[in-house]
Amino acid sequence: MWRTFHRMRNQLALALGQSLQQDSGISESDFEVLAALADAPDQTMRARALRTELQWEKSRLAHQIRRMEQRGLVAREVCVDDGRAPLVRLTATGRDTIRSAAPAHAARVRELFLDALSPDQLDALHQANAVVLARLHQNCPAETP
Amino acid sequence: MWRTFHRMRNQLALALGQSLQQDSGISESDFEVLAALADAPDQTMRARALRTELQWEKSRLAHQIRRMEQRGLVAREVCVDDGRAPLVRLTATGRDTIRSAAPAHAARVRELFLDALSPDQLDALHQANAVVLARLHQNCPAETP
């Protein structure tokens, strides 16, 4: 059971990642960052806010932002209020990329995952997510400091 | 919903990986390979068999085996029947490692995942796994050639 779950998720992530890469030239991680920034006012967020939003580790975000900056998807700017907290802003290229990528990706998630499941199954899965996440939290209280 | 699922699985994998690393000094990938070999007759398998068992890509397995060989967990031997198909064998170190790692890992999976879910939820999840995997197969028939 655990094995099957593990495998299902991996294959699913692989298929989604491949589609995203072929259709839009970005990875799932890129997509998550772009989506978060696109929803933010001014398409700009503090790195800290991005991290809590995505629940990522700080070094992971730093590496990701560096790579995305090299490709011109985002830009870093210093923040006048707090010198140690750089701002991350979506560039025009980044905006275009997420706009063109989002519909196809959402459709693919529906096709491979959401539409495959009945409403009851979705509901059960949703509750299962919550329970497991809760257990993870209580088990490791300092998860994303 | 999709996001929650995505996040749940990632956090779960992270927690399991950390436990495994701390308790036994191996990764989840190491564990999967060791477990498959331990169940095989003579603790030996063809790389091809290992690949279909784990549903891994061939280069992934090659890299993994190379790393594990360097650490002394497995050994590669040439097969007399077919010169292009090396055999992978569990070493004594590998056997000890998996024997000491397996109980703790299984307990952790139970603790964080299986025991968190009701029988109904487990059942729903099990069916969901099957449905999604089936959809992935039909969508991408040449998945692991």
Next chain:
DNA sequence: TCCCAAAGGTTGATGCGTCAACCAGTGTAC
């Protein structure tokens, strides 16, 4: 027999993710 395609693996490059170590502003106690 010889050539060639298919099967089975390996290698190198690159991106992703974690950990540990480090650095730079911020703010607070004294």
Next chain:
DNA sequence: GTACACTGGTTGACGCATCAACCTTTGGGA
């Protein structure tokens, strides 16, 4: 106002995963 801890990020090293290119053996034909 100076020392010091805290917060927030960066960097380097390493393992993991994928892709594309390559190499070797095998097994058939012509």
